[in-house]
Amino acid sequence: MTTAADTPTLGAAMPSSPWPVFWVASIAAFLVSLDTTMLFAAFDPLRRAFPDATTADLSWVLNAYTVVYATMLIPAGGLADTHGRKRVFMIGVALFLAASAACGLAGSVGWLVAARVLQAIGAALLTPASLSIVLAVFPQSRRAVAVSLWGAVGGLAAAVGPSAGSFVIDQFGWPWAFYINLPLGGLALWRGASLLSESERTGEPRRVDGVGMALLMLAVGAVTLAIVESEVPTWSRLELAIMGATGLAAGGAFVAWARKAKAPLVDLALFQHRTYRYVNVATLAFGTAFSMMFMGLFFYMMNIWHFSLPQAGLAVTPGPLLVMPTAIITGRLATRLGHRPFLLGGSLLYACSSLWVLLVPGTEPQYLTHWLPGLMMSGIAVGLVLPSLSAAAVSRLPVAHYAVGTAVxxxxxxxxxxxxxxxxxxxxxxxTLQRADFDxxxxxxxxxxxxxxxxxxxVDTKPRGPSAAT
Structure with a gap:
């Protein structure tokens, strides 16, 4: 039996074809994922552009974005549900584009980090609204495929970001890692204005949990800062320990606050769903490994094999090319088999790719025989795991909680x-880096x-019978 929560809320009727709406929403989500990883290729160019900045300072060009993006995603999901998905989506795209232009014009690391914070806010607003818009225009029977494909678009963008970034940055300079967002984002803004219909409001506007946001930012920021600065001589071990402990204490305070607050940033009731609980912890582990893989690849190619930036970008390309077709096939099969087989197989394959690059590549460049096999394994693994995690996370949640569940x-x-x-x-x-430093x-x-x-x-997302989709 179909419930009210299962009926589309985007507009009064289901469009004749949901795919134009899908592609508008996915273009914006593509840019967010692309921007998240494209700057992996910009690390050395930024170091040359800002010679007075330390490596730890430059890491905040990446991490200021990710910390703010992570924290803002959660209230953004609620804002999309209560203030209208089209409205929040369009505001998010516009802010993301304006901040992208500001990033390219930044004349110092401080201004660049500030512009990245604004860019993260825009990205956070549009991401959960994008998926909610997609879900609303597809019937229940096709949502699993739609979610998998939406996740595949984001996974592909995240995977090709470093290779695309290396080419763009080498040809035009690091500001173009941000300017490249403008034409595609402008297209999404223009087409979205005419194609998207406003959703019905799903209740009273939610209060933004400022205390929860502050505690989460402090927790992630302090732990991240302690790790980044661990090898910097200006910080003592005691100071780093205090900083790390502060982050852990803030994390504990965040959970305690969420238990008692009337409208917490994260509704802990979401984690009563067993699959959702385990998928999110797995997402944390895989997300950590994913960024380590790409940053490590560029460090290795440019410091051990002494590749140029375009050569390093070209070297990473074959793996990402496997992400999209693997994810599409996985999404179709997961409709019948559930996501667990692909999550388990993909994770094991990802571990094999790590073992390969740990044991095989040496100091002499032998790309085809020493690096490419590991890269192909990692590309297939990412296509199996990344979109499956996104789809499995919401597979057992009520439709009304899709936006917030996805945001978390x-x-x-x-x-x-x-x-x-x-x-x-x-x-x-x-x-200076040596081969042993990568072990x-x-x-x-x-x-x-x-x-x-x-x-x-x-994780259990396997369909339970004909009534499972109702």
């Missing part, structure tokens, strides 16, 4: 990304992949 899951992935960047910078951020990174990467596999064992 995406926020978890971004927190993992921030931790992955911090770990990579701490392990590889010094001036700890790849061993930790493999451990996180195996942890993802273990966490996905309890």
């Amino acid at each position: 899951n995406q926020a978890t992935r971004q927190i993992g990304s921030a931790l992955g960047v911090a770990i990579t910078v701490a392990l590889l951020g010094h001036a 700890a990174l790849y061993a930790l990467h493999m451990a996180l992949a195996l942890l993802t596999c273990l966490l996905c064992l309890p």
